[in-house]
Each structure stands twice: as C-alpha cells, then as structure tokens.
Amino acid sequence: MESCGQNIVEWPRGRLDFSAGCVVMGVLNVTPDSFSDGGEFFDSDKAVEHGLKMAADGAAIIDVGGESTRPGSDSVSADEQIKRVTPVIEALCKKTDVPVSIDTYKYEVAEAALNAGAVVINDITALSDERMGELAAEWQVPVVLMHMQGTPATMQIEPKYDDVVGEVLGFLLGRAKRAERFGMSKDMIFIDPGIGFGKTTEHNLSLLRNIDKFVASGYRVLVGTSRKRFIGQITGKEKPAERIFGTATTVALCVAAGVSIVRIHDVAEMVDVVKVANKLNPDFPDEVVQRK
Numbered sequence: 001m002e003s004c005g006q007n008i009v010e011w012p013r014g015r016l017d018f019s020a021g022c023v024v025m026g027v028l029n030v031t032p033d034s035f036s037d038g039g040e041f042f043d044s045d046k047a048v049e050h051g052l053k054m055a056a057d058g059a060a061i062i063d064v065g066g067e068s069t070r071p072g073s074d075s076v077s078a079d080e081q082i083k084r085v086t087p088v089i090e091a092l093c094k095k096t097d098v099p100v101s102i103d104t105y106k107y108e109v110a111e112a113a114l115n116a117g118a119v120v121i122n123d124i125t126a127l128s129d130e131r132m133g134e135l136a137a138e139w140q141v142p143v144v145l146m147h148m149q150g151t152p153a154t155m156q157i158e159p160k161y162d163d164v165v166g167e168v169l170g171f172l173l174g175r176a177k178r179a180e181r182f183g184m185s186k187d188m189i190f191i192d193p194g195i196g197f198g199k200t201t202e203h204n205l206s207l208l209r210n211i212d213k214f215v216a217s218g219y220r221v222l223v224g225t226s227r228k229r230f231i232g233q234i235t236g237k238e239k240p241a242e243r244i245f246g247t248a249t250t251v252a253l254c255v256a257a258g259v260s261i262v263r264i265h266d267v268a269e270m271v272d273v274v275k276v277a278n279k280l281n282p283d284f285p286d287e288v289v290q291r292k
C-alpha cells in the first residue's frame with residue numbers, strides 16, 4: 001500500500017506539519033444555528049476573535065463555515081454564506097499565519113473564500129460538484145473529502161448500510177481518485193468518514209473502531225467527532241458543550257490509529273489530548289508511513 005508521503009505538506013499558500021503526529025482543526029461556525037455553538041460567533045468580530053483564540057490555543061487549521069449542516073438543517077444560499085464568511089476569512093488571514101479552510105460544498109462560496117485568503121477546501125459532499133475539484137486543482141489547495149449519506153435535511157431519517165466501513169471507504173477512495181484525475185497529488189487529499197452524516201450511533205462507532213482501515217488507504221484521514229450527538233447518546237450529556245470528555249476519548253483513539261487531523265470545537269483542551277496521544281503513539285508518525 002502506498003504511503004501518504006512526507007510529514008510536512010506544503011503548497012503555494014500554506015503548510016501543515018505532521019512531524020509530531022496528528023494536528024487539530026478548529027471549528028469556526030459563522031452561523032446563527034450550528035448544533036453546538038450556533039449564534040455564538042455569528043458576529044464577524046466575535047468570529048475573528050474566536051478564530052485567533054483557537055490559533056493561539058494551538059489549532060493548525062481554522063475551518064470557517066457559513067452554513068450549519070446539522071441533521072434537519074436547510075441549505076443557505078451561496079450569497080448569504082459568502083456574506084458571512086469572507087469578512088471573517090479576510091480578517092483572520094491578516095492576523096494569523098494559521099491556514100484557513102472553507103467548510104462548504106458550494107463552488108461559489110469556495111471560490112470567494114479562496115479569494116479572501118482561505119487555503120484549504122473542506123467539502124462535505126466530496127466533490128459532488130466536480131467544479132470543486134477543478135477549483136482545488138487550479139488554486140493548488142488541499143481538499144477534505146467527506147462521506148455523507150443523503151443530505152443534511154434528510155440524512156438522519158433512516159441511515160442504512162450493508163457494510164458501513166466498506167461502503168464509506170469505497171466511496172471516499174472513488175472520490176480521492178476523482179480529485180487525482182483533476183491533477184491533485186495524494187498529499188493534498190484528506191479523506192473523512194463523516195461522523196454523524198447519515199449514520200446511526202452504531203454506524204459511527206463501527207467507523208471509529210475501524211478508522212485504521214482508512215489510515216491504511218494511504219490517504220491522510222480527518223475525523224470530526226467533536227461534541228457530536230452519538231457522544232451525547234452514550235454519555236447522557238444533552239448539551240453539546242458538555243461532551244468534552246467523550247470527545248477527548250474519540251480523539252485519543254483516533255490519534256492512536258494514525259489519524260492526521262481532528263476537527264474540534266474545544267481547541268485548547270483537545271490540543272493537550274492530541275499532544276499526549278501523539279507522544280504515546282509508538283507508531284506515529286514514521287512507522288505509520290513505513291507500515292504501508
């Protein structure tokens with residue numbers, strides 16, 4: 001199996017350093033209705049302040065989104081998303097060197113965000129709009145390809161798989177090949193099983209138990225478990241902000257399995273978890289690469 005390459009990934013406008021192991025992507029939702037922090041950072045100044053705090057707390061990427069994709073949510077127009085995210089991205093890029101990613105599946109939003117200074121595209125539909133692949137290749141920026149069954153509006157109604165791990169991994173490998181066909185190198189492609197996106201708690205747990213299979217694919221893996229509902233279901237914690245220890249458990253186990261990026265709301269806390277888990281991981285990062 002092929003390795004996912006060097007421990008430092010560099011591209012014309014950005015750089016990610018995996019030489020210590022896994023890194024943290026901080027979540028910045030410029031939305032009124034996100035599932036765990038909706039409304040908190042809807043104001044641009046508050047959003048920028050929070051982004052800078054996450055950078056100071058050790059985030060290696062800041063993921064800016066202008067649309068909640070929580071279960072049951074409706075889509076937000078490209079114009080509205082652009083209005084929400086571009087001032088925040090512009091301000092962040094002036095004030096920090098930490099790379100900014102844009103969390104959108106809309107081509108127009110991704111393009112506006114790249115023009116505003118974003119240097120990574122996080123596409124929860126994994127290039128379903130093929131123009132996203134062209135855009136990423138043209139701008140030479142990394143992409144996150146996430147799996148989702150259905151759409152945010154309907155995905156949690158009755159998610160069904162015969163073999164959740166095989167189907168999700170198969171889908172992602174197909175989309176990674178699509179990205180490569182646009183001329184993207186393997187290093188610039190991150191795959192993500194899409195925890196909570198058209199999955200029951202049992203599906204999420206199966207994916208996390210088998211996350212090493214995604215790592216073994218040779219693509220770098222990103223996982224987003226932060227504060228999600230399945231953690232609330234297991235722990236009985238109703239409020240997303242109280243799911244921090246449950247999140248920490250998933251983060252430590254993902255690091256142990258060789259995941260490269262964890263997508264996180266509680267950055268200061270999870271940076272500590274990641275730092276310790278990285279040190280405890282005898283496999284990471286060199287041998288993970290060698291093992292392949």
Ligand code: HH2
Nearest residue numbers: 029034035068069070144146192195224
């Ligand atoms: N999860 C959310 C949003 N974007 N992107 C990737 N790549 N992976 C994820 O797991 C993922 C994601 C949902 O979390 P959040 O952004 O906090 O919530 P909301 O969609 O309600 O804004």
